[in-house]
Amino acid sequence: MMAEGLGVTVEISLLSLLLATVIGALICSLRMSSNKVVSRIAMIYIELMRSLPLLLLLLVMFYLVFASSGLDKIHITVLCFSLYFGAYISEIFRSGIEGVDKGQWEAGAALGMSKGLVLRKIVLPQMLLRILPVYKNQMAALIKATSIVGYVSVMDLTKASDYIRSRTFDAFFPLLMTALVYLLLSWLFGLAADALEKRLTPKRRTL
């Protein structure tokens, strides 16, 4: 049961992680668009997501928005987490892009490169390196935030331990076990992110 719960936690985390990154990139491009209306809408979206508790968003999604749709509950949670963390990630991306000096864009243009090319070849590599630590934190937060999905009857790690607790009436062991597993998950994830960071650092790159 614990293992099944762990599987669900990992599944939700990974899927949301991917989707949130995609949504984040999308919102970021909207937010940085020169069209005022579009960027305003993206801004309001970000503000909204950042000021709503995740639990409430989950409840609203589950009981209101997708109430009568045939969507699987795990898919709804993934969607909800992606929308929520997408807003955070878009801001991370934006700060990364804005952190790259304007001169770099101008230099690229002077070399006759198109905007997309400058972004891909010059800005993106620098930006990735810069945002990685923050991005890592946000992703660790996402993994931990999945612990609330039990509220909408998804059997994740926390809910599984809760269930075991209610059957064995032992508070201590299941809880500590759960904490340990989460710790391990965050640690593994941190390792993976660190490895990526090392690969991206040009000075330390070993091929």
Add this chain to the structure above:
Amino acid sequence: MRAIWAYLILSLVLSACSGAGAESEAEFAPTCIEDLSGHSVALPGGSSTDLLVSSYPGIDIMRVSLGDIPIAVKSGRADFGLLQEVQFDANQMARQGFKKYFAGILRGSGAIAFRKDDVALCDEFNHFLRAMKASGEYDRWYNCWLHNLDSMTVEAGKRPAPQEGKKLIVGITLAHPYIFLQQDAITGIEPDLMNLFCRSAGYSPEYVIIQFPALIPSLNANKIDLILSHLLVTPERAKQVLFSDEYMEGGLCCFGVDPQWGASGGQGIWTRTKENIRHNLIEEDRWKLLGNGLIVTLELSLLSLLVAILLGILLCYLRMRPNAVISGTTRVFVDVVRGIPVLVILMIMFYVIFAKVNMSGVAVSIFGFGLFFGACFSEVFRSGMMSVDNGQWEAGAALGLNKMQTFRLVAFPQVLRRIIPVFKGEVIALIKSTSIVGYVAVLDLTCVGDIIRTRTLDAFFPLILVSIIYIILSRLSGGLLDALDRKLNASK
């Protein structure tokens, strides 16, 4: 402000859409549990109902909290729900678009649970119950409750819980009509019985609301003295707790959405909103509940923030010590705390660390949040400290300032300015994450919203209202910190 409007409009549109999408399947009327195979069924997780239904194959079980069962069914999330028959009848759910399909599942008797070693208290209660049953008083009282719920509620309201005598902490789960909140006071069949007992035996009861699966662990962790939650007597439970005499018969019924019940979508949106406000806020003074929840959320947020800031400063200081052992230990501590979900930390605090100490859920939550966010803050503070150039410290030393003075006069103003944007994000995160304390029996804003939802069977309005309050709270605190930021930057 913009965010609030956007949210309002969005939710109104979505609610309109979700209402229109209601499915109109041909009626399927199950007559026994076997018939439920291939359908989703909402029931309280970890209960004996759960255990029973789990033994049938092919049923998609949705484990939700007790109050969410009708909402899960109404919103189409689950095809059917299982509830105590008394609950279905007394809530008059048949008049709210639900239909009872069959009853008589898991017939059995409920009793009060005491700690194994608390034989004296158990005997005392049994004695009281036997006397009441022998005089015929019990049957009269019980039937009165079942058949005249409203007038009995009023009557019970006139007999408040005794305030004098030895304190008795009673763990309960809200379930209308057994136990519910009425104008800020806990009432219902079971509390009324408890109050009668306490009055005759000289106790003063204090009711603590706890999630159903956590009741027995809380009892064995000495958090509560007894469980009053129509707990069904099962051999498995009897190994863990001491049951009193049985005092209540009960059985479950299976219900679904009534296909004959027409949707009331015909009214205009304003009439519906007015009706919602009346139903969810004015009736039974529910706004008072909401107000109390808001106060608890504010109190929790502010005190946790204070604890977290102090702890963050301490951890940051220890982490930056030149002594490798101290800074290494602190680092491991911070990493461990940050690696565990706040919810799990909260539960460990509540059920393991402070289990034996008599502390309220609010105090435990403040410690839990303080610990978690203290670890987060310490990293924020440290990154701020690291961003101050080493040359600044050296310059301070060259001017003859000692380390403390350099920190106070040179480094600190810079650190403050730099960390405020990150700090703002963390503070908002803290406020929002207090929404999970319902898990450890604290009646905060979210939890109160849930309680109202449970009573009015309306998923939409309480959720939206509570979300808007959170948005306002986050905006306000963000605005305050922004103002501070501006003030600090103006002095540059």
